[in-house]
Amino acid sequence: MQHFGIDFSSLQKTEMTTAETELDHNTNFDWNRIQESGKEVVPLSGSGYTGLVNLGNSCYLAATMQVVFSTYSFCSRYYKHQSLKAAFDMAPADPTVDLNMQLTKLAHGLLSGKYSVPATKKDNAGDADDTSLTAKQVGVSPRMFKSVIAAKHPEFSTTRQQDALEFFMHFIDQVERINSGNPNFDPSKSFKFGVEERLQCSSGKVAYNRRNDYILSLNIPLHKATNKNELQNFEAEKDAMGKELASNEIVHPRPRVSLMDCLDCFSAPEELNDFYSTALDAKTTAIKTAGLTSFPDYLVLHMRKFVLDSGWVPKKLDVYIDVPDIIDISHMRSKGLQPEEELLPDNASLDDGVKVDADEDIISQLVSMGFNYLHCQKAAINTSNAGVEAATNWLFDHMNDPDIDEPIIKEQKSSLHIDQSKLDTLVSFGIEEEVARKALQATGGDIEKATEWIFNPPPGLSNMETTPSSSGSLVDDALPDGKGKYRLLGFVSHIGTSTHCGHYVAHIYKDGRWVIFNDEKVGVSQDLPIDMGYLYFFERYDD
Incomplete structure (x- = not known):
């Protein structure tokens, strides 16, 4: 260091700032509370109570997979209804690179109870957390599973810490791919649901955009905190006492927000400025609302705790989420196009198949922020040129989509004559006429290829392009659906200031x-940190 002119002997330790002290206190508090340090953890073992060995920053994988294999769909697919021998017999020449084989191995390791063996005192030597040594197991090492699920992925194939949300999405995508030939046995389907966005511009006409998703990502409305008085009193006291207060060993109060308020934010009307209306051929304002077209068997809620501060600096919100054991989201079901509504011109005819052109002003502003040009185009198009803020939010939500780098393809209107008998045949299957017509045009009038095109759209083609927005029934028959009442199954919590550092822990109701x-x-939870979750997993609940 002396070579660079740095002399440690002359350096002096400076006093921590108030902000640094608060951050240090909060981080230590999170670490202790989420891990339940200092609590007498009663160890558990047996079927469903097997730990996963940390391979070095693999806690994001361990926490996520523990919850995933606590669902009936994954437990049934890879444990109850598939033996290790059957998986081995169906595997390709090298079973070590077969995801189906590795999932079956992992399921049997976690759910059989054979490996939930308490670690010996010798195994625990050197562990600093003496309060929970008895809960430590030999566990299962998911090394081969990690190697397969992370193959060819630039991030998950490393030993760096990763975002549990991104891993879950990548995992679900891979499971869907290996089960594409047998969708009836695809366990990822139990997480899948439809989302519909409704846009109404000042002309009164509407547009409907639909997509499928596996995660319901929720903003946290801090302005709806239920403990505003406590927060205001603390801030006033802090201003009066300054550093003296910061130096005290106290846990600083955090905003406390209801989960139902977060869900309401998802459905609440949002005003969009600079919305390009095809009815007016000009920019105007529009109101956007969102709802669900189907309710999945398992609902995963992602709390958007990582936000951009002033100056586009990412930060993590220190906030508590009040989560009830049972929620009812029946009111969030989308109603679809109503008889009195009129569609905006671009959405009135699906035969055109041409998307709205991206607004170059929006693209240039996004590019100046460092985003990829193609990604910016897609963001502008998928937000109907609603503005820079809407496009930016779309980018952060979709920048890890597997098709984000695929080129934008505009389909031109086809002049192919459609055989009415073939059209009638597809309609008799329960397929909407507009979708059937477009499928026949895209496949040259081949009815078998058209059927395949409808149920397995080509890569790069969104669900919106194969599903008419004017459809009377907005529920995709291929998706699970039922009542909107759910019970909390488990949650994954994150400790740290960034998704790329820290630690993940899972709590599951068993x-x-x-x-x-x-x-x-693995042990009985003594002080459940239910209000500190990052991902919440709910299962359908019938009275």
Whole structure:
């Protein structure tokens, strides 16, 4: 260091700022509360209570997979209805690179109970967390599974810490791919649901955009905190006492927001400025609302705790989420196009198949922020040129989509004559006439290829392009659906200031009690940090 002119002997330690002290206190508090440090953890073992060995920053994988294999769909597919021998027999020449084989191995390792063996004192030597040594197991090492699921992925194939949300989405995508030939046995389908966005411009005409998703990502409305008085009093006291207050060993209060308020934010009307209306051929304002076209068997809620601060600096929100055991989201079901509504011109005819051109002003502003030009085009198009803010939000939500780098393809109107008998045949299958017509045009009038085109759209073709927005029934028959009442199954919590550092822990409700899964440590939860979750997993609940 002396070579660079740095002399450590002359350096002096400076006092921590108030902000640094608060951050340090909050991080330590999170670490202790989420891991339940200092609590007498009662160890658990047996079927469904097996720990996962940390391979070095693999806690994001361990926490996520513990919750995934606590669902009936994955437990049934890879454990109850598939033996290790059957998986081996169906595997290709090299089973070590077959995801189906590795998922079956992982399921049997976690759910059989054979490997939930308590670690010996010798195994625990050197562990600093003496309060939970008895809950530590030998566990299962997911090394081969990680190698397969992360193959060819630039991030998950490394030993760096990753975002549990991104891993879950990547995992679900891979599971869907390997089960594409047998969708009836695809466990990822139990998480899938339809989302519909409704846009109404000042002309009164509307547009409907639909997509399928596996995660419901929710903004956190801090302005609806239920403990505003406590927060205001603390800020006033902090201003009066300054650094003296910051130096005290206290946990600084955090905003406390209801989960239902977060869900309401998803459905709440949002005003969009500079919306290009095809009815007016000009920019105007529009009101956007969103709803669900189907309710999945398992609903995953992502809390958007990582936001951009002033100056586009990412930060993590220190906030508590009040999560009830049971939620009812029946009111969030989308109603679809109503008889009195009129569609905007671009959405009135699906035969055109041509998307709205991206607004170059929006693209240039996004590019100046450092975003990829193609990604910016897609963001502008998918937000109907609603503005820079809407496009930016879309980018952050979709920048990890597997098709984000695929080129934008505009389909021109086809002049192919459609055989009415073939059209009638597809309609008799329950397919909407507009979709059937477009499928026949895209496949040269071949009815078999048209059917395949409808149910397995080509890469790069969105669900919106194969599903008419004017359809009377907005629910995709291929998606699971039911009542909108759910019970909390488990949640994954994150400790740290960034998704690329820190630690992940899972808490899961099993056999009438809450259980903590902290890598190899499995035990009865004593102080459930339910209000500190990052991903919440709900299962459908019938009275």
